[in-house]
Amino acid sequence: MGTPRGRMIAGLMILPAALVFLAFFVLPLVRLVVAGGDGPDGWAGYGVALADTRHLTSLAETLVLSIAVTLATLVLGGIPGLFLARNRFPGRALLVSILTLPLAFPGVVVGFMVILLAGRQGLIGQVSQLMGGDRIVFAYSMAGLFLGYVYFSIPRVVLTVMASAEKLDPLLEEAARSLGASPWRVFLDVILPGLKPALIASGAVSFATSMGAFGTAFTLATRIDVLPMVIYTEFTLGVNLAAAAGLSLLLGAVTWAALALARQATGAGVAAAG
Numbered sequence: 001m002g003t004p005r006g007r008m009i010a011g012l013m014i015l016p017a018a019l020v021f022l023a024f025f026v027l028p029l030v031r032l033v034v035a036g037g038d039g040p041d042g043w044a045g046y047g048v049a050l051a052d053t054r055h056l057t058s059l060a061e062t063l064v065l066s067i068a069v070t071l072a073t074l075v076l077g078g079i080p081g082l083f084l085a086r087n088r089f090p091g092r093a094l095l096v097s098i099l100t101l102p103l104a105f106p107g108v109v110v111g112f113m114v115i116l117l118a119g120r121q122g123l124i125g126q127v128s129q130l131m132g133g134d135r136i137v138f139a140y141s142m143a144g145l146f147l148g149y150v151y152f153s154i155p156r157v158v159l160t161v162m163a164s165a166e167k168l169d170p171l172l173e174e175a176a177r178s179l180g181a182s183p184w185r186v187f188l189d190v191i192l193p194g195l196k197p198a199l200i201a202s203g204a205v206s207f208a209t210s211m212g213a214f215g216t217a218f219t220l221a222t223r224i225d226v227l228p229m230v231i232y233t234e235f236t237l238g239v240n241l242a243a244a245a246g247l248s249l250l251l252g253a254v255t256w257a258a259l260a261l262a263r264q265a266t267g268a269g270v271a272a273a274g
Contacts, residue, residue, distance in 0.1 A: 010019075014048040015132060029234070032245050033062065033245065035241050035245055035248070036244075036245025037242070038241065038242075042093065042198060045092065046245075046246040049243035049246035049247060050247075050250060052243070054225075054230070055243070057225070058226060058227050058229075058230045061110055061142070061225065061226060062211060062226045062228075063203055063211075065142060065145065065146060065149070065226065066149075066206075066207045066210035068146060068152060068209040069150055069207075070203045070206045070210065072146075072150050073150055073154055073156075073206045074157055074202070074203050074206075074245075076150065076154055076157075076197070077154040077155070077158045077161065077202070077270050078157055078199060080099065080158055081157060081158040081161030081162045081165065082094075082162075082165050082191070082195070082214060083162055084096060084162055084238050085161070085163075085165035085166045086165065096158075099154065099155060099158050100155040101155070102151050102155050103152070103155045106215055106217075107213055107214065107215020107217075107219070108149075108215040108216070108218070109215075110148045110215070110216045110219075111148055111215065111216040111218070111219025111243040112150055112219060113148075114139045114144050114145075114147055114148045114216070114220060115139045115144075115219070117139070117147075118136070118137060118138050118139040118143075118147065119137060119139040119140070120135075120137050125137050139220055140220050140221075140224070141224065142224060145216060145220055145224055145226065148216040148220065152209075152216075153205075153209060153210065153262045156202050156209075157199075157202040157203075158204060160198045160201060160202040160205075161195060161202065162192070163198070164198030168195075172190050173190050173191065176190050178225055196266075197265075197266040200262050200265050201262055201266050204244065204258050204259050204262030205259075205273060208258055208259055211227070211251060211255050211258075212228060212251060212255055213228065213253060214229070214232070217229050227250075228251070230247060231244050234247065261271065
């Protein structure tokens with residue numbers, strides 16, 4: 001590939017990807033930045049939008065929600081992922097397919113499922129009322145959004161941990177046991193460090209997905225003010241392009257930073273999945 005002909009072939013191979021990157025990322029991003037500066041306040045509109053108390057509160061709530069979803073997902077997805085990688089039993093393939101089923105559902109469907117479970121006519125409310133208590137309804141709050149985000153984030157962790165756990169060298173665990181290490185010490189000193197890259201990568205994807213997910217929040221958005229919903233309302237109802245553009249760039253910067261830190265920590269590529 002060092003010859004002129006080789007460089008030309010390499011350039012032709014890269015050209016389609018470069019054109020797609022230019023058309024679907026660079027140009028829309030530039031247009032977004034320019035549109036944000038066309039408001040009544042000019043380029044100062046970015047500062048006004050980012051300093052707004054409601055916007056900062058929304059950012060803080062979105063960050064807290066995304067971090068909570070990430071931590072819960074790593075626990076709820078990491079444990080079954082490790083178990084499934086280490087054990088073979090009848091029905092294992094079916095169980096894996098069930099655990100990864102949320103990947104087939106868009107955010108709107110996940111939101112509708114949360115409503116059926118914890119909405120005003122949901123199953124949880126009906127059961128709590130039959131038991132003599134008040135009807136429990138939390139689908140239209142941060143708790144309902146948390147449940148929906150955890151649901152569609154678990155498969156990503158399960159699959160990533162399974163792939164990583166299957167590559168762990170069992171001889172390292174046997175050596176630790178032969179030296180008198182307890183099962184808990186083996187997990188902390190051998191298994192967990194081996195799974196660290198997978199946990200960081202899948203956690204970063206869960207965080208980024210939770211930060212930017214819109215469909216589930218839109219379906220449940222009765223008392224929810226996460227950043228994607230704020231961007232939507234500023235653009236459609238407030239017709240405030242500067243605020244929508246500024247918050248969009250802020251959201252993109254936060255998620256990009258999380259993925260960049262994960263890449264740096266793991267030394268591997270990390271990409272968000274829809």
